[in-house]
Amino acid sequence: MNTIFKIFANAAVIGGLVAVAGCTKNFPEYNTDQYALRAESPSLVIPSMIETMMYVQQNSSQMADQMVGSLGGYFTNVNRWQGANFDTFNVSDGWNVSVYDQAFQGVYSNYFKVEDLTDGEGHWFAFAKLVKAASMMRVTDCYGPIPYSQVRDGDMYVAYDTGEDVYRNIIDDLLSAADVLYQYSAQVGASPIGTSDAIYSGNYANWAKLGVSLAMRAAMRAGFEDEFVRAMNSECGYITSNSENALVDPKTQGNPYQLAASSWGDIRINASITDYMNGYNDPRMPFYFTAATSGTVTYQGIRMGQPANFNKASSTPFSQPNFLASTKLPVFVAAESQFLLAEAVLRGWISGDAKTYYENGISLSFEQWGAGSAAAYIADDSSIPADHSDFLNQTYARSTEVKIAWDAESTADKHLEQIITQKWIANFPMGLEAWAEYRRTGYPELCESVATQEPNATISSIKDYHRLRYPYTEASLNEDNYNTAVSNLGGADHESTPLFWQDRGI
Numbered sequence: 192m193n194t195i196f197k198i199f200a201n202a203a204v205i206g207g208l209v210a211v212a213g214c215t216k217n218f219p220e221y222n223t224d225q226y227a228l229r230a231e232s233p234s235l236v237i238p239s240m241i242e243t244m245m246y247v248q249q250n251s252s253q254m255a256d257q258m259v260g261s262l263g264g265y266f267t268n269v270n271r272w273q274g275a276n277f278d279t280f281n282v283s284d285g286w287n288v289s290v291y292d293q294a295f296q297g298v299y300s301n302y303f304k305v306e307d308l309t310d311g312e313g314h315w316f317a318f319a320k321l322v323k324a325a326s327m328m329r330v331t332d333c334y335g336p337i338p339y340s341q342v343r344d345g346d347m348y349v350a351y352d353t354g355e356d357v358y359r360n361i362i363d364d365l366l367s368a369a370d371v372l373y374q375y376s377a378q379v380g381a382s383p384i385g386t387s388d389a390i391y392s393g394n395y396a397n398w399a400k401l402g403v404s405l406a407m408r409a410a411m412r413a414g415f416e417d418e419f420v421r422a423m424n425s426e427c428g429y430i431t432s433n434s435e436n437a438l439v440d441p442k443t444q445g446n447p448y449q450l451a452a453s454s455w456g457d458i459r460i461n462a463s464i465t466d467y468m469n470g471y472n473d474p475r476m477p478f479y480f481t482a483a484t485s486g487t488v489t490y491q492g493i494r495m496g497q498p499a500n501f502n503k504a505s506s507t508p509f510s511q512p513n514f515l516a517s518t519k520l521p522v523f524v525a526a527e528s529q530f531l532l533a534e535a536v537l538r539g540w541i542s543g544d545a546k547t548y549y550e551n552g553i554s555l556s557f558e559q560w561g562a563g564s565a566a567a568y569i570a571d572d573s574s575i576p577a578d579h580s581d582f583l584n585q586t587y588a589r590s591t592e593v594k595i596a597w598d599a600e601s602t603a604d605k606h607l608e609q610i611i612t613q614k615w616i617a618n619f620p621m622g623l624e625a626w627a628e629y630r631r632t633g634y635p636e637l638c639e640s641v642a643t644q645e646p647n648a649t650i651s652s653i654k655d656y657h658r659l660r661y662p663y664t665e666a667s668l669n670e671d672n673y674n675t676a677v678s679n680l681g682g683a684d685h686e687s688t689p690l691f692w693q694d695r696g697i
Contacts, residue, residue: 232308233304233305233308233309233315233316233318233319234315234383234384234387236301236304236305237301237305237315237318237319237322237384237387237388238384238387238388238389239297239301240297240298240301240302240319240322240323240326241322241388241389241390241439242297242389242439243293243294243297243298243322243326244322244325244326244329244437244439244522245439245520245521245522245621246293246447247389247439247441247442247444247446247447247520248444248447249444249445249447249450249451251293251297252447252448252451253447253451253457254286254289254290254293255289255290255293255329255623256447256621256622256623257447257448257451257457257458257622258276258277258286258289259277259289259290259333259622259623259626259659260620260621260622260623260625260626261277261278261458261461261495261622262277262278262495262622262626262629262653262656263615263621263622263623263624263625263626263627263628263629264461264463264464264495264615264622264625264626264629264635264637264638265460265461265463265464265619265620265621265622265625266448266458266459266460266461266512266620266622267458267459267460267461267462267492267493267494267495267497267506268457268458268495269456269457269458269459269493269497269501269503269506269509270455270456270457270503271497271498271499271500271501271503273499274498274499274642274644275644276496278495278496278640278653279496279498279499279640279642279643279644279645280496280640280643280644280645280650280656280686281643281644281645281646284660284662284663287659287660287662287663288662288663288664290329290330290333290334290623290659291330291333291334291337291659291661291662292662294326294327294329294330295330295347297326298322298323298326298327299323299342299344299347301319302319302320302322302323303344303345305318305319306319306344307344313371314371314372314375314382314395317367317368317369317371317372317375318368318372318382318384318395318398320364320367320368321364321365321368321369321372321398321401321402323364324361324364324365324368324402324405325365325401325402325405325522327339327357327361328358328361328405328408328409329623331354331357331358331361332412332623332624332626332627333623333627333658333659334658334659334660334661335354335658335676335679335680335688335690335691336351336352336353336354336357336676336679336680337351337352337357337676338350338351338352338669338672339351339352339356339357339360339361340352340356340357340360348665348668348669348672349669349672350672350675351672351673351675351676351679353679354413354679354680354690354691354692355413355691358409358410358412358413358415358418359413359415359418361406361409362406362409362410362415362418362421362422365402365403365405365406365409365422366402366403366406366421366422366425368402369398369399369400369401369402369403369406369425369427370399370425370426370427372395372396372398372399372402372427373395373396373399373426373427375395376394376395376396376399377396381393381394381395382394382395382398389439389440389441389442390437390438390439390440390522391437396427397430397435397437399427399428400427400428400429400430400431400435401430401435401437401522401523402427403422403423403425403427403428403429404429404430404437404523404527404528405523406418406421406422406425407419407422407423407429407528407531408523408527408531408624410422411531411534411535412627412631412692413691413692414692414695416538416540419531419535419540419541420540420541423532423535423541429528430523430524430525430527430528431525431528432525432555433524433525433555433558433559435525436521436523436524436525436559437521437522437523437524438519438520438521438522438524439519439520439521439522440519441516441517441518441519441520445516445517446514446515446516446517446518446519446520447520448512448514448518448620449512449514449515449516449518450516452511452512452514453511456503456504456506456507457503458511458512459492459493459506459509459510459511460479460480460490460491460492460493460509460510460511460512461492461493461494461495461638462491462492462493462494462495462579462581462585462587462638463492463495463635463636463637463638464479464492464615464616464619465480465488465490465491465492465510466492466576466577466578466579466587466589466638467576467577467612467616467635468490468616469488469490469577470574470575470576470577471568471571471574471575471576471595472574473568473616474557474562474563474568475556475557475560475562475616476489476490477490477513478513478560478561478562479512479513479560479619480492480510480511480512480513481510481511481512481513482510483508483509483510484507484508485508485582486508486581486582488581490510491508491509491510491581491582492509492510493506493509493581493583493585494579494581494585494587494638494639494640494641495637495638495640495641495653496639496640496641496642496643497641497642498641498642499642499644505583508582509581512620520620521618521620521621522621524555524556524559524617524618525555525559526552526553526555526556526559526614526617526618527552527614527617527618528552529548529549529551529552529555530548530549530552530610530611530613530614530617532548533545533546533548533549533552533610534607534610534611536548537603537606537607537610537697538697545597545606545610546597546599549597549606549609549610549613550565550569550597552610552613552614552617553565553568553569553595553613553617554569555617556613556616556617559617568595569595569596570596571594571595571596572594572595572596572598573594574594574595575591575592575593575594576589576591576592576593576635576636577589579638585641587638587639589636590636591608591635591636593605593608593609593612593635594609595609595613597609603697604696604697606697607632607634607696607697608632608634608635611628611632611634611635612634612635614628615628615629615634615635629653630657630689630690630693630694631692631693631694631695632694632695633654633694637653639652639653640653645686649685649687650686650687655686655687656686656687657686657687657688657689657690657693658686658688658689658690659686660684660685660686661673661676661677661684666684
């Protein structure tokens, strides 16, 4: 008891110790701060790990969430850098590594510090493991097989998990970490990390729900019915209300999208999302976008893939993200849980009513953004996404006529398009997630690039841009494991090689 008392004194959670000490046989495993007496504290390194779940630092955000994320249809990079851009399918090796290197560098050095300080046990380690899993899911979504289960302190050049294995291992880590945090919260309460936690201020119950929600996302991505049901039934619960949304507070760094748009002039809203939302007369538009300063359409996005000679000053009148420096960055929101459940019903994985989940997702998104009642929007059975036309005389004619109102007589594929379309709108501005869902389902119908400059002319459409190439250093510094990973891809280490979970219909 004396040892436990010292540990909790250092963690500033003495209150209620006697009352909870006998509540669970797993008390030390779940509830003790097992390294609070050591010289260095995990609370000093975990905050920087959290940012790898959605980058706040402006350069990291630009290279990953904004530039690669532009493939998800939310933003257009109007600084053309001589045409060497992801959205013209002509990106340099130096930029291609951004998602991979930033995550590996930002996650693992700190993760292994926490592992060393905790002997790989307790709530601090569970917290670090959850963040690691969430961050590395963004990497595998982009590249395919990656080193994950074999990575060790000081050794990143190890065997890659296969595509299927990395998702199962990530789901295992998310759910096991969530369980530890849930038990800690139930027995002790708030975490000692407190306000250093830029998402939940130390609320481990919400972190546990985030872990489960991300496991549901990963299971749906990979097509693992068993893992989806396992996650959904976790005693930790999943995110169901907007009060539980995982939003990163940018604090003094400021919102990186606001900075890139307003200060740098490097991004504008993508035509795809304004076309859809204009066609639907979506009440969330003024919360998402600033008004355009030219043309006849209030909210006007610009098409992606502008040519190398494009003058970004021409983009000034287009809509920007309507963000303040203080606007928080989403990692997961309650609306997505409902859309995941709607799709799970559609696939026959769970019982329930897909229409109810679908409409709940829309309502939660309206509530999140303060857009009023969603009732009229949900009942709209005539509006369709708009074709594109702007004051640069750039146009795009859409083939989809997907509507908002759920039609019980419609096909499963059409219902899937409705679910993914509304999830895409609700998940703004999570570009990497949007790109992953687009590749998985083919929805929504994104505007094609204005200009394509892929050197080998093998990619002429965003539909063919399936992944990022591995960092060029892997082929030389991790050659054998790299070659095995490429073999597991089922194709060349090229953007045109699809990942195992892509194009999966109902």
